[in-house]
């Protein structure tokens with residue numbers, strides 16, 4: 001008994017050391033995309049920061065373990081590095097786990113369904129719950145940067161918000177875009193395949209060829225990148241629907257695959273198999 005207990009202890013210590021290690025290696029990088037606007041990357045969903053003397057508006061918070069590094073980076077890039085406002089694009093852990101540290105004492109703004117989901121989640125630290133709940137678009141002004149938080153119809157989840165910097169011509173899509181990769185559509189959290197595709201069309205209609213697009217995951221991109229995502233989704237959906245129409249089971253559809261053209265969109269989280277499983281539910 002005691003030996004097993006000791007082994008379990010050692011095992012859990014090894015696991016948590018590995019977790020710490022995972023964050024220890026992560027660097028927070030900041031890329032200027034417009035005056036007073038940065039894209040920040042580390043581990044998890046891409047962040048954006050509005051910087052300047054009035055403090056920082058941060059879009060998404062990644063993981064609490066990275067909060068120290070995120071704050072240090074904000075000190076470097078902003079005249080006043082103190083966070084004034086935190087925005088969550090949706091409820092997934094890689095976008096909100098840092099709320100409990102980075103959102104302390106400031107307004108945390110999110111879609112009202114994000115509040116409902118996080119409040120019902122036992123694993124979520126309630127210190128990080130959103131305090132301003134959106135149902136309608138909200139305009140904000142900070143450091144002379146104008147931005148609009150726009151709740152979107154169901155797509156990645158049922159609580160997605162995109163951030164539109166109209167003057168600066170920058171769009172943060174949250175997870176309404178995975179640049180160059182098959183997207184995650186969280187059907188269990190109210191997401192919708194048809195909604196995801198339709199919202200991509202809506203975003204394309206809103207922007208122009210010079211718009212800088214910060215995707216939820218992947219590299220900084222633009223309208224052409226969103227158009228490629230849209231085309232990929234339309235074509236692969238039509239393909240999987242043709243398989244279903246021909247009577248293929250899900251396993252047969254997976255075995256048939258999507259062909260050479262979409263190989264590069266496959267990644268460790270949303271593999272070709274998982275994307276077919278998603279599309280098969282449409």
Ligand SMILES: [Zn+2]
Nearest residue numbers: 090092156175
């Ligand atoms: Zn997500």
